[in-house]
Amino acid sequence: MSPKKLSLPTMNDWVAALIREHRVFGPQAKGDRFAYDLLGCAADLRLDHDVTILPPRKYLMPPTEVLITFTRSGKFESVMEGEPLVLFGVHPYDVAAIAQMDRYFTQDHADSHYLARRKKVTIVACDVQSASENVFAACMGTATVPDGFDVLLTLVGETYVVESRTAAGDALLALAGVLEDADAVSLGRREQLWMDAQKLLRRQNLRCRVEDLPGLLDRSYEHPAWRQKSELCFSCGSCVMVCPSCFCFDVQDEVGWDLVSGERRRQWDGCLLTQFACVAGGHNFRRLREERYRHRFYRKGKYLHDRCGFVACVGCGRCAAACTSGIASPVALYNSLLEDQ
Ligand code: SF4
Ligand code: SF4
Incomplete structure (x- = not known):
């Protein structure tokens, strides 16, 4: 029309x-x-x-x-x-x-x-x-x-x-x-x-092109910014819960009180939460805050890009507003990685 x-x-x-x-x-x-x-x-x-x-x-x-x-x-x-x-x-x-x-x-x-x-x-x-x-x-x-x-x-x-x-x-x-x-x-x-x-819609300014982010992350795995920023992280998960391009979930079976019937549910999950990468036997693949904090940016800026062809961030800024520690902003993080390039 x-x-x-x-x-x-x-x-x-x-x-x-x-x-x-x-x-x-x-x-x-x-x-x-x-x-x-x-x-x-x-x-x-x-x-x-x-x-x-x-x-x-x-x-x-x-x-x-x-x-x-x-x-x-x-x-x-x-x-x-x-x-x-x-x-x-x-x-x-x-x-x-x-x-x-x-x-x-x-x-x-x-x-x-x-x-x-x-x-x-x-x-x-x-x-x-x-x-x-x-x-x-x-x-x-x-x-x-x-x-x-x-x-x-x-x-x-x-x-x-x-x-x-x-x-x-x-x-x-x-x-x-x-x-x-x-x-x-x-x-x-x-x-x-x-x-x-x-x-x-550029109230915060990313100092590189979006298509450069996967390469930037490729070069930055050992960057000190991951540790410095993650020291302030509460692992509260707010940044991922408010994100329009986060879609991780957990699946659990809930058995009814009658022990006869039940339902399988899925619910939002987030990689900043402590238990996210915990598996049977109690092993946690990302036990440290620094590992979880870094994973969020790699998942969005590189892993999903490699698999699906897009950076899983649309620049809404909700995560920055939701983070009481002021460390969730992708712009601030990517710009600090860029400083040492
Ligand atoms: S700015 Fe990006 S990472 Fe943050 S909530 Fe919005 S889409 Fe998600
Ligand atoms: S980065 Fe901020 S919002 Fe996200 S889990 Fe850590 S403290 Fe919470």
């Missing part, structure tokens, strides 16, 4: 119509911060949010979910959870992170539980209107995204330019009624906004 214009009152009516027809989750104010939650009315939607506390991945891969149920007699049944929903107002860097998850969960072995949820999600992306203090999405190539969404909204002055890319997006936009085609002035302003985003 060609780009359309959506005035602010029409936008409000459209969101209200969506809420009547669908379960719509969008960024809302929570004190002086923002979080995704179910929208009860259009007025609660805050498309001017800088960043949400948790990324929208919680709707695609919830903190805990049942994979199968089983009984002692050996019967088991796969559980495919997930209801149709609309994720509204997703920033481009989070769209990019969802695209990474799609890739990761379909490469080699398709994860049917993830895909069952993913297929029921329609994404309405929104270009960033205010940048958070720690954002460096422009350094990671995710300040704007060309695809990965069903609908894209861009505020240009007093109106939105809205563009649908999929049949699911068309269906959502049909609820807005008949819309005017976006004129050349609005489209020009959108182009300008995309160019400006390359500066706006």
